[in-house]
Amino acid sequence: MMRTLRYIVSRDVLLAMRRRADVATTLFFFVIVASLFPLGVGPDPKLLRAMAPGILWVAALLASMLSLGRLFAADYADGSLEQLVLAPDPLAVVVIGKVLAHWLVSGLPLVLISPVIALQFDLPAEAIATLLLALLLGTPLLSLIGAIGAALTVGVRGGGVLVSLLVLPLYVPVLIFGAGAVDASASGMDAGGHLSILGALLLLGMALAPWATSAALRISLE
């Protein structure tokens, strides 16, 4: 089972490395969206500091959603999804592997670049550290939740728009507690509570989302 997980992750990461442009698109989308706001609202540091947590998290949400289309659509189109479903391992294991690979190529780079983006908003060092931690907990959750939506819309025409309608409302708790953590830290309060809830949500997502995604995939493939 662990072996299957490893094969799936290495296959998907290898595929992403062969198509680096796709990975770069997500990352640059995040950088550009987050950079547009300081240009749009002007250089008032107080205003930027106040808006930073929300903007950075919304940008992360949108960037994560942008890459969801790739999660199952390509596998569906070339028939490999059927083979994944027919593998002699529980489908949830396959799903966990795919979600992990998705996070490694689209979530993790975003986490790593976020401190640089945060500098544009004049966030204090402590808030940047909290942002990094909150994104580290929150982005895998975005991939997990997104996988359910991607699995439900696989093979549906215009699935990209539909997936955003399905998934964005489910992202709301992540947004609230993720931005809340950075907000708290920026105003000198303890972010521990927000981060704990994010962690708890992540555990819940890890326990439930793979099953929901497998069920959705089976329905989509019928």
Add this chain to the structure above:
Amino acid sequence: MLEVSGLGCLRGERRLFAGVSFSLRPGGLIWIQGGNGSGKTTLLRTLCGLTPAMAGEVRWGGEPIRKLGEDYRRELTYIGHANGLKEDLSAAENLLAAAHLAGQQASRAEVAGALQGIGLAGREHLPVKFLSQGQRRRAALARLRLAHSRTLWLLDEPFNALDAHAVAGMRHIMEQHLAQGGMIALTTHQEVAIQATDAQALRLDEGSAG
């Protein structure tokens, strides 16, 4: 042993087939025939458990396949209409990934051997997107050369896009599998004479009596 009893399937509002019954013993081959849209692919997908049956049941060794789940999937190899190949990976990488996913221990040498055996020598490390339609089909079918331990082969139009030489090669692989006690269910439009001790044909569009 694969037993199918009273299998029926709907596609939307339309009845594709109903009352399909047959059984497949070790060494047995079943040839699923029928015109376009008669439900051949749907029948194969139902046999491998991708599409649930609307009526009837598929049993493997006496147990319904729904109940067997992974134990049944471990016994079968399905090659669908789509090749299931990743365009950005080479044929060798694709085959290795497929074998690993199927839980088979395949070495690089075995993979290279399988690809050479199917006529892709010298093309193993080319990304699949540079291969022709027939070569892609060959790369997908190369999985069968590593899948003799899988008892049941479900093949959807395996000879599509293949040239006469490759068809002969495939026929040989299938005959070998049957001789080893394997079972094959396949759909095809081409007339291919496969030597089998226990061969049967199933026509789907003739009143679907089976």
